[in-house]
Amino acid sequence: MKEKFEAIVIGAGHAGCEAALALARKGHKTLLLTISLDAVAFLACNPSIGGTAKGQLVSEIDALGGEMGKIADKTAIQIRMLNRGRGPAVQSLRAQADKEKYHLEMKKVVENTKNLFLKQAEVVSIEIKGEEKIVRTAVGGEFLAKVVVFATGVYLDSRIIIGSFTENVGPNGFKNAKQLSSSLLNLGYKLLRFKTGTPARINRRSINFNNLEEQKGEEDIQTFSFMTKKKIANKASCYLTYTNLQTHQIILENLDKAPAISGEIKGIGPRYCPSIETKIVRFADKDRHQLFLEPESLSTSEMYIQGFSTSMPAEIQEKMIHSLAGLENAEIMRDAYAIEYDCIDPMQLQPSLESKLHKGLFFAGQINGTSGYEEAAAQGLIAGINAALYLENKDMLILSRSDAYIGVLIDDIVTKGTNEPYRMMTSRAEYRLSLRQDNADLRLTEIGRKVGLVDDKRYKQFLNKKQKLKDIFSLLNQKLKNNQKLIDFFEKNNEKPPKNSISVKEAIKRSNIDAFKINDEFETFKDFDYEIINEMNLIVKYEGYLKQQEEDIQKLKKFESQTIPEDFPYQKQKGLKIETIQKLSEVKPINLGQASRVSGVSPADIAVLGVLIKKYKDEVNAKKRTN
Amino acid sequence: MNKTIVAISTPLGKGAISIVRMSGKDALKIALKFFSCANKIEPRKMLLGNFDLGQVKEKCMMAYFKAPHSFTGEDIVEFQLHGGVAVTRMLQEKLLQGGAVLAQPGEFSKRAFENGKISLDEAESIVDEINSESEGEVKSVLSASSGKLFEKIKALQESLTELLAQIEVSMDYPEEDEYEDVRETVFQKLKECKKQLQEILQNAEQARFIKNGIKIALVGKANVGKSSLLNALVGENKAIVTSTEGTTRDVVEASLDYNGIRMNFYDTAGIRESQNEIEKIGIEKSKKMLDEADLVLIVYDGSEKLNKNDENIKKIIKKPFISVINKQDKKRSIEKQENEICVSALSKQNIEQLKEKIFQTIIKKKIDFNGVVVTNERQLQHLKNASSQVDNIFKEKDQSLEILSMLIKKVWNELGKITGETENEDIISMIFSKFCVGK
Secondary structure, three states: OOOEEOOEEOOOOOHHHHHHHHHOOOOEEEEEEEEOHHHOOOOOOOEEOOOOOHHHHHHHHHHOOOOOHHHHHHHHHEEEOOOOOOOHHHHHHEEOOOOOHHHHHHHHHHHHOEEEEEEOEEEEEEEOOOOOOEEEEEOOOOEEEEEEEOOOOOOOOOOOOOOOOOOOHHHHHOOOOHHHHHHHOOOOOOOEEEEEEEEEEEHHOOHHHHHEEEEOOOOOOOHHHHHOOOOOOOOOOEEEEOOHHHHHHHHHHHHHHHHHHHHHOOEEEEOOOOOHHHHHOOOOOOOEEEEEEEEEOOOEEEEEEOOOOOOHHHHHHHHHHOOOOOOOOOOEEEEEEEEEEEEEEEHHEEOOOEOOOEEEEEEEEEHHOOOHHHHHHHHHHHHHHHHHHHOOOOOOOOOOOOHHHHHHHHHHHHHHHOOOEOOOOOHHOOOOOOOOOHHHHHHHHHHHHOOOOOOOOHHHHHHHHHHHHHHHHHHHOEEOOOOHHHHHHHHOEEEEEOOOOOEHHHHHOOOOOOOOHHHHHHOOOOOOOHHHHHHHHHHHHHHHHHHHHHHHHHHHHHOOOOOOOOOOOHHHHOOOHHHHHHHHHHHHEEEEHHHHHOOOOOHHHHHHHHHHHHHHHHHHHHHHHHO | OOOOOEEEEOOOOOOOOOOEEEEEEHHHHHHOEEEEOOOOOOOOOOEEEEOOOOOOOEEEEEEEEEEOOOOOOOOEEEEEEEHHHHHHHHHHHHHHOOOOEEOOOOOOHHHHHHOOOOOHHHHHHHHHHHHHHHHHHHHHHHHHOOOHHHHHHHHHHHHHHHHHHHHHHHOOOOOHHHHHHHHHHHHHHHHHHHHHHEEEEEHHHHHHHHHHHHHEEEEOOOOOOOHHHHHHHOOOOOOOOOOOOOOOEEEEEEEEEEOOOOEHHHHHOOOOOOHHHHHHHHHHHHHHHHHHEEEEEEEEOOOOOOOOHHHHHHHHHOOOEEEEEEEOOOOOOOOOOOOOOEOOOOOOOHHHHHHHHHHHHOOOOOOOOOOOOOOOHHHHHHHHHHHHHHHHHHHOOOOOOHHHHHHHHHHHHHHHHHHOOOOOHHHHHHHHHHOOOOO
C-alpha cells in the first residue's frame, strides 16, 4: 500500500533536518527518509559549527526559526569569536561542537516534532505523476507526496578513496545511495561530480601536548541562537601543530600514490579545502603549514587534525602524521579519505530552490554543489519553507542579497552556478556591513514570523529588543555637560575635549571613545544590557558607511522590484545580443536584479531588458483589457 | 528614487550652441546653485541669466520643464550656451559637483519610456538608442584597448583586486597566522595605485590634448608684441599687428602642429581698463579665454621695467604659465620672471625653443604616440571619481579592514565602469591561487 504524506524529505543531514522541521512545524505531514538513523545530522567532517560567514548563517537560520543555532549552542564544548580585533561585520562565532551529542540532540528534536516522521530507508527512484510524486525505496516501499525535498548530501553514487583503495560507500563508511542518481538523470537533471575529503582522527591519549600551543575558548560571550540564555561553558581546548620539512619530504616522495594528483580522482575538489598534498605542491615555497587538533566529542578520545586532509594510502598517512610535532606516537583511529559524489548543477534551480524542470521538487544542501553544514542547513530551511508555501499555494520566500547571507548563497549558486563545492565567505557578500551576526534577528525575525516559524516567545523578545533600541537611540541627543569630569574623560581617552557641551552621539563617534566607555563614566546607558549598547554603538560608529551601503541597497531593491514574467519570450526580443538571450533564457532570472548578475550581461543589456519587459507587460495588460 | 542625471546633449565642438540637459527631482535645485537671473523662474520659459563657473560667469539661457510636463516626465532643466567645448564641459562639471550624476547611454529616453512619455511603438527605438550609445562607448574603449590607457586601467584594477584579496583573506581566514598584518601592505600598495591613477589621468588629459589640441592664451599689457609673437609662432599674418594700443579686439585663433600636438593660440586684447565699448567686449572675452586655456603665455616687453599693468595681469593668471620676455633684440631692463624664456618676435629668435618649452610644460613627459588614447567625457569623469575616492581612503586610514575593503571596492567599481567589468569575481579566485588557506 502506498503511504501518503504532504511532503517527503530525502536525507536527514543538516539540510534535510531543517527542511523537514520547517515543513512539519508549518503543519504539513512530512516524511523524513534517511539512509541510516545513525547518520542524522552527522558532522561528517570537522567537529565545529560557525566560523567566518558561517557564524552569520547560523544566526540567520535561528532568526528565521530554524534549529541549527539552538543545537549548536546546546552541544558546544568550546566557543570563540573570530576576527575580534577587526570590524563588526566580519566577526563570527565559531564553536567546537560535540559530534555525538549534536547528532543525538537533533535526532531527538526531529523525533519529537509533531507531523514529522523519521524513517530509515534508501530511496531508489522518484516518479512524477501529475501533482503526485512517488518515492520508492530499496526494500519496495512506496510513498506519495505533493512535494519532495532532495537533501541527499554526499551520498549520491559516492565513493571514498584512500590511496589505491576505493569503496562505494558514503561518508564514514555509511551506506550510499546507488540508484537515485540515475533516477535524477531520467528526470532530466544535469549532474556534476564533486569531491571533498576529511583528515584522520587520532587518539587523544597518544598526543604529546608538551610542545603544543593550546587554544582555549572565550568565556561569557554571545551564542548562535537569540533564544539561548545560558552562556556556553568551555569544556575542551584545541591545539596547534605544524607540518615540517620532513612531512613535506614524505609527501613529495609519495606523490605518485596520491590519487588526487595521479588523476585517479576525477571529481572537482574545493580550492578552499585542499588536501595537504595539494597545498605542498602548489605552495612549494612554504616550509610549514598550520594544523589544529580539535576534540570530536566529550564522550570519545578521537581528535580531528584540521588542515591535514589527504587521500594518501594509509601507511603513508601514518608516516606523515608521525612526522608532526606532538604526534610522533599518534594512534590513528580513522584514516583520512577523499570522497567523490554526484550533485546537480544548481543553475537548474529557481531562487526558491524549487527545480525549474519539475514543479514541487526542491533541492537543498550539498546536492546543490555547496559545502559546509551551515550552508546546507540554510538551504534546507529555505527549501522546507518554500515547499510548505508551495503546498499552501502562497508566494515563495526569496531573501535578497541585502537581507541575509542566505540570500547571497542561494542567489550565487542559482544565478552563476559553481564549478567547485561552494563555501560561504564574507567576501561574497557585498552588503557585508549590514549583514552582521549581531543583527540577524533584526533583519529576519519579522520574515520568520510572517512565514510562521517564529513563535510568540521569540517574537515578543524581538519586539522588546526593537523597543529597547528605540529607547537607547532617544538618549543620544542628550548633552554631556562641559565640566571637569568631561574634560578628564576626554583627555584620559586621548581625545581633544569639546569646547562646549557635546551630545552623547558626537562623543560616541570620536574614534577613541565608545558607548561602553561613556556608560562606564556617566552611566548613560545603565538601564540597557550589553547586546543593546553594542548594537547602538555599531550603528552610530558606522553610520556614514551604513548609509552609503543603504544607498547601494536601494539601487538593488529598485532593480529587484522590476520582476520578469516567467513566460517572458527572450527569443523574440530584438535589441538583445544572441549570447545574452541564451544566458538569460537559461537562468530565467526572476527580476532585473538577478538578471544583472548573470555572467556576461552588461549594464546596457539590463537597461534594454528593462525597456523590453515594461513593453511586454504593458502589451499583456492591454490585451487583458480588450478581452 | 531616481538620481538626477545630466549630459551634454549636443555634439561637442560642432554647432554654434551647446545644450546641457538635466533630469530628475533635484534638477532645478541643482541648477539654481549656479544660475541666477533677474526674472522669476517659470516653467516652459527661456530665461537669460548667468551661470557661475567659478572664476567667470557665463551668460546662457535656461529653460525649466516641470514634471510631468517634460520629455522624461521628470523635472528637466536645460542650459543653452554659446561656449566652446571647455565652457560646456565646465558647466556640466559644475552640475555634477552640485549633485547630478552622468546619464547612462539612452537614459533620458529610458526614463521617458518608464514614465509613459514614449509610446510602446517607440520602445524599440529606445533600445536602439541605448545599444548604439553604449556601443559607441565600447568602441572608444576598444580603440583604447589598442593603446596603453585601457591596459593600464585594467592593470590597475588587477592590482586593486590583488589588494582586496589580501585584505579579504585576512578576514575570511583569521586563523591562518601569516595573513594577519596586512594594513601596512595595503597602504603601500594603495600609494602605488594612486600614483598609477595619476599617471593615467595625466595620460587621459594628454589624450585630450591630442584630440582637441592645447589651448594657449597670450596675455600681456598692450603693445608688448603679442600679435607679432603669434605671427612668429605660426608663421603667417593672422593677427593684425600695428603699434597703436588696442588694435587686437577679437580673440584670434591660430594653430600649429608641434611634435604631433596641435597648439591652438589665442591672442587676447591687451587687458587694461577701457572706455571703448567694443574693446570692453574684447577684454571680457579675453578673461574668459584665460579660464579655458590650458596654458598662458604672459608676454612682457623686455626693454621696459614692470609696471602696474603687468603686475595686475600676473595676479589674475591661475593657470600654468610661461613668462615670455619679448624684444630680446633690445637691451634688457625687466626683472627676472618666473619660468621665463627670452625671445624676439621680430627677429624670430628662440621661437622654436618657446614651442619646445610649451610642449614640455603641458605634456610633461614624452608621449608614446602609439599608446595614448582619446578618452571620452564619461571615462574622464570616472577616472576623476576614482582618483578622489583613493584620496578619501587615505583620509580614513584608521578604519577597520572591512571599511577599507569597501572603499577600495568602490574604486574598483568606478574603474570597472570604464573597462566594462562590473562584477569582481576574481577576488575569490585570487584568494585561492595566491594564498594557502583552508582546512
